[in-house]
Every structure is written in structure tokens, then in C-alpha cells.
Amino acid sequence: MAAASTDRLVSNLNVLLRTLNISQAELARRARIPQTTLNRIFHSKDNPFSPNLRTLDSLARGLKVSIAELFGSEPGEIEGHITDLPRMVSRQVARLVEDFLLANGGDRTEILRFAEDRANRAAMNERKRA
Numbered sequence: 001m002a003a004a005s006t007d008r009l010v011s012n013l014n015v016l017l018r019t020l021n022i023s024q025a026e027l028a029r030r031a032r033i034p035q036t037t038l039n040r041i042f043h044s045k046d047n048p049f050s051p052n053l054r055t056l057d058s059l060a061r062g063l064k065v066s067i068a069e070l071f072g073s074e075p076g077e078i079e080g081h082i083t084d085l086p087r088m089v090s091r092q093v094a095r096l097v098e099d100f101l102l103a104n105g106g107d108r109t110e111i112l113r114f115a116e117d118r119a120n121r122a123a124m125n126e127r128k129r130a
Contacts, residue, residue: 005071006044009051012072013042016063031055031062052095054114 017027024042028035033055040049051059060067100111 006041006048006050008071010042010044012070013059016065020063027059027062031058033058033062052099053118054096057114057118 013027017024022030024038025035028038031038037051037055040047041051041055043049056067056070060070063070096111096115100108103111
């Protein structure tokens, strides 16, 4: 993820935390992600860190927003970031494959369920657009 995208994510997370009047610890609890992962995102200026797709999805769910909203992008604005998309998607797929290969049986099942869920959602959204 480009530094500008991470900066925008952190800025928008701060706005959402203030708006919802919740702490980073509460966000970590709601998103079901480790506090250390959230800390790495918030301090990514000091130590570059790019959250994976699963983490972004968890944050979005915990805040009850879309991933696009985490980046403050309306559908029209996303088109401006489309050149970053193939590289970002390939990194996320590489991380998912790496996670899968390093995982034990139970974790592999969870990764496959997550991937299947995302694919089903994408198919449902595609049908709605058609």
C-alpha cells in the first residue's frame, strides 16, 4: 500500500474513532484484531506497515463501513486509485497464499472460508449491478 494510502487510512480511522467516541483498544476489540496490529497501522509513518486485506475487512466490519470508506473514497474517487489496484491485489493474494501455506489445518480452513465469503459477496454485488 502506498504511503499516501496508509496516511489516508490512519487519518480516516482517527476521524471515525472520534465520531464514534471509541478508543483504539475498542476498535481492536470490535474488529477482532490484535491491538499490536492496530498500533502498527497507526504508527506506520515511523515503521512502514501495510495491512492485509483481512485486516482491512475486519476494520471495516468493526466500524460498520466499507473498505472504500476507510480510505475516504466515494465510488467515483476510487477510479483515481485504479492504477494502484493490480499491485495492491497481487500483494494481498501473495500474503493470503503465504498465510495459507504457513497455517495449520484449522487456520487453513478459516482462510478458505474467508476467501469463499469474499468471493460470494463479490458475486452477489456483481449480480446486483447486472
